[in-house]
Amino acid sequence: MNDDAMDLRARNKQATREAISHAALRLAIEQGPHGLALVRVHDIAAAAGVSSRTYNNYFSSRAEAICAFQADQSRRAGQALRSRPAGEPLDQAVIAAMIELYTDPEPDKAGLRMIMSTPELEGEALKAFTMAEGPLVEAIAARTGTDPGRDLFPAVTAAAIAGAIRVAGRHWLEPGNTDSFATVLRHALSCVFPATPPEGPRDR
Amino acid sequence: MNDDAMDLRARNKQATREAISHAALRLAIEQGPHGLALVRVHDIAAAAGVSSRTYNNYFSSRAEAICAFQADQSRRAGQALRSRPAGEPLDQAVIAAMIELYTDPEPDKAGLRMIMSTPELEGEALKAFTMAEGPLVEAIAARTGTDPGRDLFPAVTAAAIAGAIRVAGRHWLEPGNTDSFATVLRHALSCVFPATPPEGPRDR
DNA sequence: CCCACAACTTGCGTGTCACGCACATAGTGC
DNA sequence: GCACTATGTGCGTGACACGCAAGTTGTGGG
Numbered sequence: 001m002n003d004d005a006m007d008l009r010a011r012n013k014q015a016t017r018e019a020i021s022h023a024a025l026r027l028a029i030e031q032g033p034h035g036l037a038l039v040r041v042h043d044i045a046a047a048a049g050v051s052s053r054t055y056n057n058y059f060s061s062r063a064e065a066i067c068a069f070q071a072d073q074s075r076r077a078g079q080a081l082r083s084r085p086a087g088e089p090l091d092q093a094v095i096a097a098m099i100e101l102y103t104d105p106e107p108d109k110a111g112l113r114m115i116m117s118t119p120e121l122e123g124e125a126l127k128a129f130t131m132a133e134g135p136l137v138e139a140i141a142a143r144t145g146t147d148p149g150r151d152l153f154p155a156v157t158a159a160a161i162a163g164a165i166r167v168a169g170r171h172w173l174e175p176g177n178t179d180s181f182a183t184v185l186r187h188a189l190s191c192v193f194p195a196t197p198p199e200g201p202r203d204r
Numbered sequence: 205m206n207d208d209a210m211d212l213r214a215r216n217k218q219a220t221r222e223a224i225s226h227a228a229l230r231l232a233i234e235q236g237p238h239g240l241a242l243v244r245v246h247d248i249a250a251a252a253g254v255s256s257r258t259y260n261n262y263f264s265s266r267a268e269a270i271c272a273f274q275a276d277q278s279r280r281a282g283q284a285l286r287s288r289p290a291g292e293p294l295d296q297a298v299i300a301a302m303i304e305l306y307t308d309p310e311p312d313k314a315g316l317r318m319i320m321s322t323p324e325l326e327g328e329a330l331k332a333f334t335m336a337e338g339p340l341v342e343a344i345a346a347r348t349g350t351d352p353g354r355d356l357f358p359a360v361t362a363a364a365i366a367g368a369i370r371v372a373g374r375h376w377l378e379p380g381n382t383d384s385f386a387t388v389l390r391h392a393l394s395c396v397f398p399a400t401p402p403e404g405p406r407d408r
Numbered sequence: 409c410c411c412a413c414a415a416c417t418t419g420c421g422t423g424t425c426a427c428g429c430a431c432a433t434a435g436t437g438c
Numbered sequence: 439g440c441a442c443t444a445t446g447t448g449c450g451t452g453a454c455a456c457g458c459a460a461g462t463t464g465t466g467g468g
């Protein structure tokens with residue numbers, strides 16, 4: 001995260017990666033959901049200032065490059081939950097952590113609309129949201145004292161959270177909606193926790 | 205579903221579609237998760253008895269063909285839930301409907317392992333599971349008397365259910381597991397409904 | 409300060425793929 | 439039986455993913 005913590009090589013690599021994914025998303029937004037096929041690999045690479053071959057060293061498909069930002073954000077979900085106070089109940093911790101992660105800053109509506117409403121990107125977008133689950137499972141298990149290998153609760157809850165975030169994004173993009181993303185996300189996550197989950201480890 | 209309800213054209217089309225997807229899945233399983241690149245479009249088409257061009261008229265990627273069966277099953281989720289008795293509580297209806305849909309017959313372990321543990325298929329597999337959500341939203345909304353356009357509960361719950369089914373599949377495939385899929389699925393879905401959802405329409 | 413090594417970028421060649429187009433064939437309804 | 443439409447097929451084209459080898463840039467030891 002902090003550039004000073006990496007050597008020059010790692011910083012350059014990170015910068016190249018971000019330049020490519022940023023260029024890919026920008027060009028995709030320019031063409032809109034229906035003109036994705038017009039965004040050539042050559043154009044993305046040129047816009048990022050690298051060769052087409054280098055683009056392929058970082059991403060193996062346009063979809064992967066376009067959705068990279070979303071995927072990176074999802075990867076931070078576990079860390080966001082872990083950074084909440086230890087005593088905080090799971091539902092409150094999850095809601096606070098996810099709102100902080102996904103609304104700082106407010107998501108780019110055009111970018112989110114691009115990756116969530118383009119059929120060719122659908123699979124990669126789902127992968128991006130699903131990437132939050134792995135880290136979340138560990139964080140939830142640690143907070144609730146359950147064993148993710150024996151108890152399905154952490155994995156199911158993580159999947160439900162990721163699904164709620166996705167649903168919140170879809171709802172936020174709808175034309176008539178005027179609420180902030182934080183508001184929508186809070187409502188969506190509240191549906192995941194209608195009641196506080198049971199105390200201590202569960203049987204099986 | 206019933207062939208007699210379709211004319212000859214539709215039956216032939218359905219048969220071709222199934223022949224292609226079945227051949228694709230079979231060849232993929234033969235090569236295993238690591239040899240997916242060796243399964244050529246030409247081979248799939250030949251195994252299904254059609255030309256490569258026809259294969260492309262039905263599916264636009266190998267992943268789509270291989271995961272077609274899973275996708276078709278997900279599309280029936282809404283109908284499965286609607287076929288439960290009207291008075292049955294949501295949680296019981298969902299659990300009964302999903303167990304019936306996904307364990308009749310017991311899933312093919314090799315096929316499920318193929319689509320769930322092959323990186324190149326990950327996006328398409330997620331799309332396949334997510335396809336259950338649309339029909340489920342309508343069925344849940346109808347059963348709970350909520351408006352899916354105003355209330356996020358049906359969509360979030362549908363996403364949670366689809367996620368639970370996916371988690372159950374992953375857990376069922378783990379080496380040490382000896383339970384039937386119905387058992388695993390029941391446990392996973394129970395995590396989605398720790399308490400009965402509130403009665404009647406919800407605010408917002 | 410310099411040099412050997414490792415990491416990264418780049419150009420080229422190859423095999424595969426998705427898809428538009430035009431034509432052949434099969435099913436349908438009058 | 440006859441037009442009409444839907445579907446299957448062969449061919450050609452443009453794009454892409456990736457292996458390979460050579461050039462370039464950063465790193466660390468002497």
